[in-house]
Amino acid sequence: MSTIGFIGLGNMGGPMAINLVKAGHRVLGFDLSDKAMAAHEAEGGEKAAGVAELAAAADVIVTMLPAGKHVRQIYEGEGGILDNAKPGTLMIDSSTIDVDSARAVSAAAQAKGMKMVDAPVSGGVAGAAGGTLTFMVGGSEEAFEGAKAYLDIMGKTIVHAGDAGTGQAAKICNNMILGISMIAVSEAFVLAEKLGLDKQKLFDISSTASGQCWSLTSYCPVPGPLPASPANRDYQPGFAAAMMLKDLKLAQEAANSAGAATPLGAEAAALYSLFCNAGGETQDFSGIVKFLRGTS
Numbered sequence: 001m002s003t004i005g006f007i008g009l010g011n012m013g014g015p016m017a018i019n020l021v022k023a024g025h026r027v028l029g030f031d032l033s034d035k036a037m038a039a040h041e042a043e044g045g046e047k048a049a050g051v052a053e054l055a056a057a058a059d060v061i062v063t064m065l066p067a068g069k070h071v072r073q074i075y076e077g078e079g080g081i082l083d084n085a086k087p088g089t090l091m092i093d094s095s096t097i098d099v100d101s102a103r104a105v106s107a108a109a110q111a112k113g114m115k116m117v118d119a120p121v122s123g124g125v126a127g128a129a130g131g132t133l134t135f136m137v138g139g140s141e142e143a144f145e146g147a148k149a150y151l152d153i154m155g156k157t158i159v160h161a162g163d164a165g166t167g168q169a170a171k172i173c174n175n176m177i178l179g180i181s182m183i184a185v186s187e188a189f190v191l192a193e194k195l196g197l198d199k200q201k202l203f204d205i206s207s208t209a210s211g212q213c214w215s216l217t218s219y220c221p222v223p224g225p226l227p228a229s230p231a232n233r234d235y236q237p238g239f240a241a242a243m244m245l246k247d248l249k250l251a252q253e254a255a256n257s258a259g260a261a262t263p264l265g266a267e268a269a270a271l272y273s274l275f276c277n278a279g280g281e282t283q284d285f286s287g288i289v290k291f292l293r294g295t296s
Contacts, residue, residue: 001025004150005058007051007074008095009036012121013064015129016094016154018043020062023153028054055084060150062092067246068101075105087113090146094135096120096172098250099165100257106139106164115143118164119151120171124238132156136174138167172254175247179268179285181215182244186289189222193293200225221286235287244285245272 002025006017009031021027021044028048029040037047048054051074055061061081065071071093075081081091091109093102093116102118109116117139127133133155137144144160151158161170188211192202203225207217220226230238248269255262275281275291283290 005054008064065095068097091116103165118167136170176251221289230284235283237284242281
């Protein structure tokens with residue numbers, strides 16, 4: 001049994017931490033939300049009074065935070081993780097952040113004799129609860145091997161993408177594909193409606209033809225063809241549009257930094273920005289179909 005410190009017990013982090021508890025580990029949790037802390041304790045986790053206490057006690061530290069600035073502050077800030085953790089502590093950051101921040105924090109951790117991986121996830125809240133997440137992991141081979149035993153508890157597919165920062169690179173590239181493809185599928189359904197083509201017929205055809213993709217066959221943006229998709233729950237989020245916009249912006253920042261041309265990624269970011277500004281930020285990202293239809 002390891003003592004694991006888990007910082008960030010929200011919609012994703014909360015169930016991830018509980019899966020570690022269920023696997024027999026002692027999990028010290030910390031979150032600014034009293035509700036999240038109470039839920040963690042109710043499932044057998046322990047409450048840490050603060051970051052310093054958690055870091056000093058933990059063999060392994062997992063973080064799930066909103067943005068790069070939060071990650072850098074909690075690791076590198078005065079009184080933060082790196083000031084208080086024991087040498088040799090393994091650190092796993094599962095936040096989705098910019099590549100530069102991931103690499104900077106990893107370098108700072110290594111300078112203090114600690115091992116770290118960036119390990120953002122794909123799979124949403126259902127994947128977090130079910131322990132079926134995909135982890136895209138950046139870091140040394142040694143750090144990856146150390147982290148894998150814990151990632152295997154929280155996820156189903158664990159991929160070592162390369163050195164520090166490549167986990168974040170994989171995540172933002174994947175989600176840029178997802179954002180673009182969801183817009184393409186949504187546009188096709190809106191066009192089909194205008195042309196008098198039944199949505200089920202389009203689904204039946206395209207799901208077995210060259211237009212097949214995950215956004216169509218696993219997360220169809222219109223009600224009917226896939227009963228489990230958010231479209232059948234008035235677009236209650238599995239993955240909110242605001243989170244998609246965040247990832248698309250990260251992709252654009254990375255593209256600008258690397259000098260890569262991503263015109264479709266830029267257009268997807270612009271469209272999701274318009275959708276969010278029109279009130280769609282808390283809806284599922286597949287709700288972009290309503291915006292394209294003019295009904296959001």
